[in-house]
Amino acid sequence: MYGISEDRPYSKREEWKDVTPVPQKDGPHPLAVIKYPPGFEEVHGYFRAIQQRNETSLRALSLTADVIENNSANYTAWYYRRRCLKELDSDLDEERVFTNKWATDCPKNYQVWYHRRWLISEIAERKRKEAGAEADKHIQLLARQELEYHLDCMQVNSDYKNYNGWSHRQFILQHFNLWHEELPFVERLLSEDIRNNSAWNHRYTVVRNQSWPLSDEIRKREIKFAMDAIRACANNECAWNYLSAFLGEGNCKVPWTAEPEVEVLCREVIDVAAQHGTCRMALQAMASINEAKGDVQAAAALYSQLEEVDRIRAKYWAWRASLLGAV
Amino acid sequence: MSSGLAIKDFNYAKHAAFFKKHAASLPEQYKLMDTNRLTLLYFSVSGLDLLGKLDQLDRDATVEYIYSFQSDCPDHGGFYGYPKVSFDSEDLDRANNQPHIANTYVALVMLLILKDDLSRVRCSAVAASLRRWQLEDGSFCCVHCLSSLDSESDIRFVYCAASICYILDLWHAVDVEAMARFVYASQSFDGAFGMGPETESHGGCTYCAVACLSMLGRLDDLDMLQLLHWCVHRQQSGFQGRIEKEPDSCYSFWVGGTLQMLGADAFLERQSCARFLKTCESGYGGFQKFPDAEFPDLLHSYFSVCGLCLCGVLPPLTALLGLSEAAFAAAQRSGALKAQRAPGARPWRLPGKPVEPEHTAAGGYVA
Numbered sequence: 202m203y204g205i206s207e208d209r210p211y212s213k214r215e216e217w218k219d220v221t222p223v224p225q226k227d228g229p230h231p232l233a234v235i236k237y238p239p240g241f242e243e244v245h246g247y248f249r250a251i252q253q254r255n256e257t258s259l260r261a262l263s264l265t266a267d268v269i270e271n272n273s274a275n276y277t278a279w280y281y282r283r284r285c286l287k288e289l290d291s292d293l294d295e296e297r298v299f300t301n302k303w304a305t306d307c308p309k310n311y312q313v314w315y316h317r318r319w320l321i322s323e324i325a326e327r328k329r330k331e332a333g334a335e336a337d338k339h340i341q342l343l344a345r346q347e348l349e350y351h352l353d354c355m356q357v358n359s360d361y362k363n364y365n366g367w368s369h370r371q372f373i374l375q376h377f378n379l380w381h382e383e384l385p386f387v388e389r390l391l392s393e394d395i396r397n398n399s400a401w402n403h404r405y406t407v408v409r410n411q412s413w414p415l416s417d418e419i420r421k422r423e424i425k426f427a428m429d430a431i432r433a434c435a436n437n438e439c440a441w442n443y444l445s446a447f448l449g450e451g452n453c454k455v456p457w458t459a460e461p462e463v464e465v466l467c468r469e470v471i472d473v474a475a476q477h478g479t480c481r482m483a484l485q486a487m488a489s490i491n492e493a494k495g496d497v498q499a500a501a502a503l504y505s506q507l508e509e510v511d512r513i514r515a516k517y518w519a520w521r522a523s524l525l526g527a528v
Numbered sequence: 529m530s531s532g533l534a535i536k537d538f539n540y541a542k543h544a545a546f547f548k549k550h551a552a553s554l555p556e557q558y559k560l561m562d563t564n565r566l567t568l569l570y571f572s573v574s575g576l577d578l579l580g581k582l583d584q585l586d587r588d589a590t591v592e593y594i595y596s597f598q599s600d601c602p603d604h605g606g607f608y609g610y611p612k613v614s615f616d617s618e619d620l621d622r623a624n625n626q627p628h629i630a631n632t633y634v635a636l637v638m639l640l641i642l643k644d645d646l647s648r649v650r651c652s653a654v655a656a657s658l659r660r661w662q663l664e665d666g667s668f669c670c671v672h673c674l675s676s677l678d679s680e681s682d683i684r685f686v687y688c689a690a691s692i693c694y695i696l697d698l699w700h701a702v703d704v705e706a707m708a709r710f711v712y713a714s715q716s717f718d719g720a721f722g723m724g725p726e727t728e729s730h731g732g733c734t735y736c737a738v739a740c741l742s743m744l745g746r747l748d749d750l751d752m753l754q755l756l757h758w759c760v761h762r763q764q765s766g767f768q769g770r771i772e773k774e775p776d777s778c779y780s781f782w783v784g785g786t787l788q789m790l791g792a793d794a795f796l797e798r799q800s801c802a803r804f805l806k807t808c809e810s811g812y813g814g815f816q817k818f819p820d821a822e823f824p825d826l827l828h829s830y831f832s833v834c835g836l837c838l839c840g841v842l843p844p845l846t847a848l849l850g851l852s853e854a855a856f857a858a859a860q861r862s863g864a865l866k867a868q869r870a871p872g873a874r875p876w877r878l879p880g881k882p883v884e885p886e887h888t889a890a891g892g893y894v895a
Binding site for chain 2: 222226227228232233234235236241249255271273274275276277280281310311312315321349362367368371382396397398399402403404406409410439442449450463481507512515516517520523524
């Protein structure tokens, strides 16, 4: 009912015979003209006619689906679709099933995820109004299904770093307060791909929302998690990056010297790496540790080593060394 | 080190032809950009300008065409992303024709490139839209007809809002403090920025955030070391947009441009970056996203050309607004571009010893 009912052109459809399509007016000398595929212009012509009539009907709703099918980034069609859904008081569960395909097929499309966000909030809102003892249970179920759906999307597209999908997941967790169940999910994804920085970022977000301000215990747990990942794969930048979320200067951080095991790890990695090259990330971390100790000379030596081995960033390392004197 | 890539090593004639062709018409695969036609046009117009080939366009006709996208509504100003539809009543017009914040930004920049004086821009109407586009959390949505629920809101549109205010000096129309708060909230634990609070650091978002803070004059509050550290580590040969992702031609602009705005151009290693862009150059003209991609596309072609400017292979670019330095300077001289930072903006410069970029390292563009 909400989707595309048939393939015949609109001009041949009985239920559309009272509507005259409105052509696009692009002036006498249009630029950046797109060569439209067959059917594209007709659907849009009828959409403009529906806008002219200010019509929010079932057929208008189904027309928006057709416009979106032709151009899933048409923000006007998405907005018009939401208007129809609201004014027709449509069954939003049905809409959710219907939009599954769009988000799965076009995971990089902003509009579809925004629509999805609106939809889930709206459904939850309606369920809340129903009140009743069951409302909360239904809302929790809805949220969990949405998290499952995010995982499905990643699996179907074999893309576990899709930005919009992760933002959607975080919105759901926040909106329905489900952070406390999330850590096992992150650990599972990281065990599948330890270089998935989206999952590392998600891990931080989970900690941030669940255990803030950070206790020593949780900080130690997270530092250990990053160190274990580094031991398994020392040139994984995600893990080093994560380590620096808890060490240094800033909110809820401790100095680089606060966890002596980090220095032990750095020395270990530097020694092992020395047999076949260098690990610049371990050298950087060592430099940070030395800076924190106030050992300017040792830090400067490491920066000049980095300047040699990490040529693409040579000027940056020289500059970092020059800052040591300035402090 | 092998000899540097120079201007002659890239097929500029083909790239100019590519942009000229796309300024006129685009193949079917661009249908997903149908509601952002001005943005498509911007890539071609600015691309031709950066290549010194703006004379390939009919300037007056292009200016007129861009203005035909401007909204007439006094409280609903800005530029549409696609040709406006005529409606019988003003209410219908307002409810269906959607001035779009990103297309408004590119329209203004294109007009500046084309040496228009912006006198026909309805500034007070644009101000009214800016007010409506801004949400309580300080972010901006891209369209607003009946409600603020008409679109998503994120750091991209905060950048567009800042640019519009900076070009037209419309800061009174926005909540500057809320904007700054949103940008700071979008800073990730590693010092770079994501689309919004708690999201993963990303090259494009980092560009938007840093440009925005630069126009707001609030760069001094940042943890600059962490941010710079993140940026310089995105360079592999070309730049990647996120940690542990493949280098992609467009990030030579997003991240390289961020370095420029931070006064750290020197940290972009020009040789490697230009060499990577060379591997993305298409025989058809234009550039690809990845070296092994099948075809070039307009967006990656444009940002690769921007990258070449940052590598010193082409004349300089003002990354802040996304146009040639020459066009920026001319527009500022003529008074068309106000280039006004937000009230209370504080100056900022890179701490420590100044570092000079290697002017001729990538073969040296000679002006």
